[in-house]
Amino acid sequence: METITSRQNPTVKLLRRLASGRSRGESDPAYVEGILPLLRALHNGVPVRLIAYAPDLLRSEVAQAAVARAREQGIRCSAFSQEVFASFSRRDNPVGLAGLVESQWTPLDRLQTDGGTVTVLHEVKDPGNLGTIIRTIDATAGQGMVLLGETADPYHPSSIRASVGTVFAVPIARATDNGQLLAWCRSRGATLVATSAQGGVELHQTQRRGPLAVMLGSEARGLPPELLAAAELTVTLPMHGQASSLNLAVAAGIILYELKHRQAGAASQVDRSVEAP
Amino acid sequence: METITSRQNPTVKLLRRLASGRSRGESDPAYVEGILPLLRALHNGVPVRLIAYAPDLLRSEVAQAAVARAREQGIRCSAFSQEVFASFSRRDNPVGLAGLVESQWTPLDRLQTDGGTVTVLHEVKDPGNLGTIIRTIDATAGQGMVLLGETADPYHPSSIRASVGTVFAVPIARATDNGQLLAWCRSRGATLVATSAQGGVELHQTQRRGPLAVMLGSEARGLPPELLAAAELTVTLPMHGQASSLNLAVAAGIILYELKHRQAGAASQVDRSVEAP
Numbered sequence: 110m111e112t113i114t115s116r117q118n119p120t121v122k123l124l125r126r127l128a129s130g131r132s133r134g135e136s137d138p139a140y141v142e143g144i145l146p147l148l149r150a151l152h153n154g155v156p157v158r159l160i161a162y163a164p165d166l167l168r169s170e171v172a173q174a175a176v177a178r179a180r181e182q183g184i185r186c187s188a189f190s191q192e193v194f195a196s197f198s199r200r201d202n203p204v205g206l207a208g209l210v211e212s213q214w215t216p217l218d219r220l221q222t223d224g225g226t227v228t229v230l231h232e233v234k235d236p237g238n239l240g241t242i243i244r245t246i247d248a249t250a251g252q253g254m255v256l257l258g259e260t261a262d263p264y265h266p267s268s269i270r271a272s273v274g275t276v277f278a279v280p281i282a283r284a285t286d287n288g289q290l291l292a293w294c295r296s297r298g299a300t301l302v303a304t305s306a307q308g309g310v311e312l313h314q315t316q317r318r319g320p321l322a323v324m325l326g327s328e329a330r331g332l333p334p335e336l337l338a339a340a341e342l343t344v345t346l347p348m349h350g351q352a353s354s355l356n357l358a359v360a361a362g363i364i365l366y367e368l369k370h371r372q373a374g375a376a377s378q379v380d381r382s383v384e385a386p
Numbered sequence: 387m388e389t390i391t392s393r394q395n396p397t398v399k400l401l402r403r404l405a406s407g408r409s410r411g412e413s414d415p416a417y418v419e420g421i422l423p424l425l426r427a428l429h430n431g432v433p434v435r436l437i438a439y440a441p442d443l444l445r446s447e448v449a450q451a452a453v454a455r456a457r458e459q460g461i462r463c464s465a466f467s468q469e470v471f472a473s474f475s476r477r478d479n480p481v482g483l484a485g486l487v488e489s490q491w492t493p494l495d496r497l498q499t500d501g502g503t504v505t506v507l508h509e510v511k512d513p514g515n516l517g518t519i520i521r522t523i524d525a526t527a528g529q530g531m532v533l534l535g536e537t538a539d540p541y542h543p544s545s546i547r548a549s550v551g552t553v554f555a556v557p558i559a560r561a562t563d564n565g566q567l568l569a570w571c572r573s574r575g576a577t578l579v580a581t582s583a584q585g586g587v588e589l590h591q592t593q594r595r596g597p598l599a600v601m602l603g604s605e606a607r608g609l610p611p612e613l614l615a616a617a618e619l620t621v622t623l624p625m626h627g628q629a630s631s632l633n634l635a636v637a638a639g640i641i642l643y644e645l646k647h648r649q650a651g652a653a654s655q656v657d658r659s660v661e662a663p
Contacts, residue, residue, distance in 0.1 A: 149628060245636055247627030271633070278628045313647055349646065350524030351426060351555045356548070359522055359639035362632065366640045369626065370590055 112164070112188040116196050120187060124161060124197040127209060130236070130266045138209035139264035142199055144172045146274030147208045151175060153277040159209040160186040163194035166205025176206075199266055212264040215253065215280040217289065222297045222320035225252045226368050229290065231336060232327040233357065236261040240271025241358035242325070246279050247272075249369035253280035255322070257290060291339060294322050301340045303332055304364060306354040309343030312367055317342055323364060328357050389441065389465040393473050397464060401438060401474040404486060407513070407543045415486035416541035419476055421449045423551030424485045428452060430554040433488040437463040440471035443482025453483075476543055489541040492530065492557040494566065499574045499597035502529045503645050506567065508613060509604040510634065513538040517548025518635035519602070523556050524549075526646035530557035532599070534567060568616060571599050578617045580609055581641060583631040586620030589644055594619055600641060605634050 113121060127133065127140040138158050141147050148171075150157060160179055167173060180186045195203055220227065228246055233239055239261045246254055254263075261268065263281050272279075284290040294301045299320040303309070324340065326332035337343060346360055354360070390398060404410065404417040415435050418424050425448075427434060437456055444450060457463045472480055497504065505523055510516055516538045523531055531540075538545065540558050549556075561567040571578045576597040580586070601617065603609035614620060623637055632640070 152628075241633045241636060244629055244633055247629050248623075248625050248632050250626035273629050275627060275629045346525075346643065347650075348525050349527035350552060351429075352521055352524050352550050352552045355525050355639065356518045356521055356635065358633065359518060359636055362636035362639050363643045366623065367644075373624075 112190055114190040114193055116193055118193075120159070120161075121189070121193055121197060124207065124209070128197045128199055128207070128266055133262060133265065139212050139269060140207065140266045141210055141269055141274065142203070142207040142266065143270070143274075144169055144204055144206050146269055146272075146277075147206055148172070148175055149274030150208065150210045150277045151179065155213055155277050156211040157184050157208055158211065160184060161189055161194070161207045161209075162186065163189050163191050163203070163205035165191040166194060166203060169204070169206075172204075172206050199270070210277075213277065213281070215282045217255065217282040217284055217293055220253050220255065220280055220282045220293070222252050222299050222322075224320055225250065225372065226321045226323055226365065227252050227255060227299065228361065228365065229255045229257060229284075229322050229324040230260055231324060231332055232258040232330075233260050233325065234328055236263075236265035236268035237271045238328065238356075238358045239263055239265075240268035240276065242361045243268070243272040243279050243281075244275050245358070245362045245365050247275035249365045251279065251365060251369075253282060255290060255293075256281065256283050257287070287335060287339065290322070300342065303337050303340035303343040304360065305331055305337060305343050305345055306348070307345055309345035311347055312344050312364060315342060315344055318371075321368065323368070325357060325361055389467055390470055391467040393470055395470070397436070397438075398466070398470055398474060401484065401486070405474045405476055405484070405543055410539060410542065416489050416546060417484065417543045418487055418546050418551065419480070419484040419543065420547070420551075421446055421481055421483050423546055423549075423554075424483055425449070425452055426551030427485065427487045427554045428456065432490055432554050434461050434485055435488065436486040437461060438466055438471070438474075438484045438486075439463065440466050440468050440480070440482035442468040443471060443480060446481070446483075449481075449483050476547070487554075490554065490558070492559045494532065494559040494561055494570055497530050497532065497557055497559045497570070499529050499576050499599075501597050502527065502649065503598045503600055503642065504529045504532060504576065505638065505642065506532045506534060506561075506599050506601040507537055508601060508609055509535040509607075510537050510602065511605055513540075513542035513545035514548045515605065515633075515635045516540055516542075517545035517553065519638045520545070520549040520556050520558075521552050522635070522639045522642050524552035526642045528556065528642060528646075530559060532567060532570075533558065533560045534564070564612060564616065567599070577619065580614050580617035580620040581637065582608055582614060582620050582622055583625070584622055586622035588624055589621050589641060592619060592621055595648075598645065600645070602634060602638055
């Protein structure tokens with residue numbers, strides 16, 4: 110097995126470019142680094158074009174076994190010297206496992222609600238925020254995410270990292286414009302919910318049930334007037350301090366967690382009614 | 387008024403070092419960048435050693451007025467050329483306002499609970515996470531924060547930025563060891579609450595009232611066994627997806643928001659009982 114030791118190797122140059130997160134083209138694969146994120150991509154059947162590993166760094170037996178299994182399945186697996194791996198790694202202390210995988214997009218017309226919550230992000234700029242929100246969507250068993258407008262790339266290395274690889278577990282769709290989103294909501298019977306730093310109904314006061322499409326706006330400006338106007342309900346988190354808003358990913362977490370809690374509560378009530386004599 | 391145009395100017399070198407966030411000494415001032423964060427420092431009476439501004443960049447009239455007022459109050463205000471300002475700025479598009487301010491620490495024995503919630507962070511490593519949690523503590527009118535162990539610096543530029551300057555509004559104390567924290571809890575009648583990714587009571591099932599000290603552990607390892615054992619109650623957020631945990635700042639947000647909601651609910655119940663005939 111050959112180990113790549115030159116920084117000038119074309120694969121190393123490709124890894125370095127894709128790891129930087131700059132100007133990823135539509136057909137470029139996504140750079141995934143770390144054991145959990147790459148195992149999640151493999152576990153979810155995402156097409157993997159390359160597994161890059163550094164034998165001198167990769168201590169995890171689980172990860173070593175995954176590389177061996179991937180090679181048996183015909184996935185290209187390349188070994189790199191510790192120094193060359195560090196030259197494209199985004200981490201201070203790389204564990205020696207990375208990969209290039211295909212971006213997965215769910216067509217909007219195949220995104221289902223199943224009575225749950227879909228998160229809609231409008232012009233969210235920071236890929237780290239995006240990935241953190243994806244992690245929360247996964248943790249709250251959200252039905253997926255719809256991106257609208259000039260939003261950060263969910264397959265940017267910073268997003269994949271912040272999502273701890275759950276970007277490969279959450280269906281991600283794009284809407285070309287507001288009209289397409291509204292049509293999708295109608296076709297699914299989903300209530301369109303806006304979130305705003307002010308002027309809405311306090312989260313705990315809302316009672317809306319059934320499928321929801323919860324919209325979050327950009328870090329700096331929130332949702333635009335036309336999306337606020339289109340929503341059937343606007344939710345606000347009360348602010349008690351000097352700051353007038355929360356971090357976007359934190360606000361998303363509070364809202365998605367509370368909605369999931371109610372859904373779970375409603376489900377357990379149904380269970381009890383079924384069991385009642 | 388002189389404008390500094392040399393990158394070799396000693397003040398520029400100092401700003402560059404402090405803006406980098408590397409190896410800030412105990413007596414070094416903190417680097418604050420942006421209009422809101424610097425205005426929050428001034429508003430909260432934090433001693434400001436220097437205001438650095440770029441006349442060519444600073445468009446905000448509110449900010450210009452604040453600089454003029456600070457100068458009248460005897461605060462040193464230095465003007466920089468756009469290019470030199472950009473050489474120490476941490477932002478892609480600097481607004482042209484930064485400052486050096488003194489770190490503010492509240493002695494632990496002066497930190498009060500007022501029946502509310504104090505957040506305890508053990509060995510949290512990422513200053514961005516720390517600042518995001520501080521922003522949430524402010525938004526939920528938390529009583530303050532206690533840092534324990536090798537924790538990131540709340541006055542690191544990344545923390546100040548993530549906090550949007552609320553680091554100057556939230557009392558921040560340090561405990562030298564677990565024993566000092568436990569003694570502080572006893573003296574305040576505060577319930578020590580641990581948080582854990584598993585094995586605790588689900589947040590919505592807990593009923594604890596009165597002053598709380600809510601502990602959050604490091605991003606990678608959570609709380610150590612001795613702090614889990616010392617807690618009177620351990621709270622867990624249920625996970626429904628492939629990931630086994632949430633982002634630390636998101637988890638903190640969910641917990642602090644829910645606790646604040648109950649506190650507000652309890653307060654309004656008291657109000658109603660007073661009003662009842």
